[in-house]
Amino acid sequence: MDATNFITASQGSNEAFKTANLLKTLTVNALIFGESGTGKKTLARYILPSASIFDAADFDELLAILPGSTEIIITHLENSPNLNTLFDVISQNSIRVVATCGYKCTHELIDEMFSVQLSLPPLRERPEDVGVLIESFTLEAEGLFGCAEGFDAQAFQPDLSKNATSLRQQVFLVNLLESVSESELMMIMERYLTDKLGSNSDYRKFLHLYEVPLLRAGLKRFKSQLQLSQRLGLNRNTLRKKIIQNSSFDLEV
Template sequence: MAALVVDASYITASAASAQAFKTATLLKTLNVNSLITGELGVGKKSLACYILPDAPIFDASNHDELLSTLESVNKVIIINLENSPNIKKIFEIVQDNSIRVVATAKSSYSNEFADKLFSVKFDIPPLRERPEDVEELIQQFIKEASLLFCSKGVFKFRNFKPDLTQNSNSLRRQVMIHFLLQDINENELMEIIYNYLVDRLGSQSDYKNFLHLYEAPLIKAGFDKFKSQLQLSDRLGLNRNTLRKKIAENDKYL
């Protein structure tokens, strides 16, 4: 079965994401309050918007604005519910005004008023538990990057290891950067390094402190290409003792 794309940050290639989408589809037809939990970047907001496509969206930390809005709406999406300073007040207004609510929160969120407010709760697993979704998301983000950078180039997967630390958020950023840098020229690379360094320079040891920015990628790329210290030392024009010293100095970056 082909993966269904709800939007660029929620794909149903895995059984877990497909089940979450099935639950969301059911909730579109039911007038009940629901809570979607999960880590940052797993697609909670995407599914909330799928369930209530026309509802206003508010972050729970914007408490006064949210309370004001609740007085004039019949449905609302509340994101980051764990940031609410007073969920009891939200609960009371929602109950008194029969407001339909779909909310999102982190997986570990627990609150007695939330237990009373939400009839349905479901959790979206992190991407590290959904490898099928990771592959689909990478392809979606590649298409997005191609359009953004007006490029028809082929995405080069060499040394690409998906960054799932923030799920789709970190993966999208990684694909964008990887796509942008794969065909970078020397002047563009020097401009990036310049922008990185210009606000960080200032101590009397800056040359030593930032030398790894050149040495570490040079050594790493050399090992990947030439496979041995002997060949690498020959190609770099360094004796083996000097190369070993450089490897030791840059060990944490290699």
């Protein structure tokens, strides 16, 4: 997401965006907190579109740039090694600041510095935003990889472990796999295996890389072990043995 495309399909994100619009007209300092990938930096850039962005962990660089600034965005405020010094310099130079933090901070200095503290809920609490983000990331991926057909959104299980970050990676990967050729797939496998070979049982050790996708795809498509055994040309006992051997990969038994 860029700063002009903050998703507002859910109530939580819509309320945050309304507050951001209000903050654009004010000169108060604001803190945006929430999990990684929820859109904190996007919203901060919307509020202060011309401000420089610095990570709080880059303390010396941040202190050096502050005296010549009128406004600034500070990310990952929780990583600052010295809030007292940081806030003193900001106050002494009358700098307007919008900061982001990975969680809600209960600190007296934080409350004094930031008149407005804004929470961005995780995507698991904003299902309406997830669908819009999937559409946006899909269009982006299709433009990059040149795949026009997209993927089956109904069967898609979104990875929200890192919110928009993991979701975007997942959508890009799915779209990439939709366009990959057989030779490209073999090249990927070759590169993956090259540095991992070297034991005396590599064939057995890496056989699951072929068997598990084959079994998963077959069970998903043909719905039964009987049908799959016939399609693969295996007897049912052999197929069942293969499924049990790979049971740690969540295969249907």
